[in-house]
Amino acid sequence: MMTIEKKSYKIRKSGNSDVTTIPQEVKDRLGVETGGAIRYVFLPDGTIKLEKAQEKVNIDLIVESVMDQYEDAIKDLIDL
Numbered sequence: 001m002m003t004i005e006k007k008s009y010k011i012r013k014s015g016n017s018d019v020t021t022i023p024q025e026v027k028d029r030l031g032v033e034t035g036g037a038i039r040y041v042f043l044p045d046g047t048i049k050l051e052k053a054q055e056k057v058n059i060d061l062i063v064e065s066v067m068d069q070y071e072d073a074i075k076d077l078i079d080l
Contacts, residue, residue, distance in 0.1 A: 007023070009021050009023075022038075026050075030050065030051065030052045031052050032052050036052070036053075036055075037052070037053035037055050038050055038051065038052060038053055039051050039052070039053040
């Protein structure tokens, strides 16, 4: 029979949010590092599954960031 190990972690207040610790063992099993993203999956039976989130690249946000960064240079080129 498979033994299920359970561990409890406190939920703390941090600003307007609640936070808890993600143990290294959990990060290792999920394949995430500090700064990575996780996703909560709410299942019909009421349980919640934790999984590594597949981060999507937002090309519009990247283009906007580049445009903001080089706005003055682009305007100077246009004025030539």
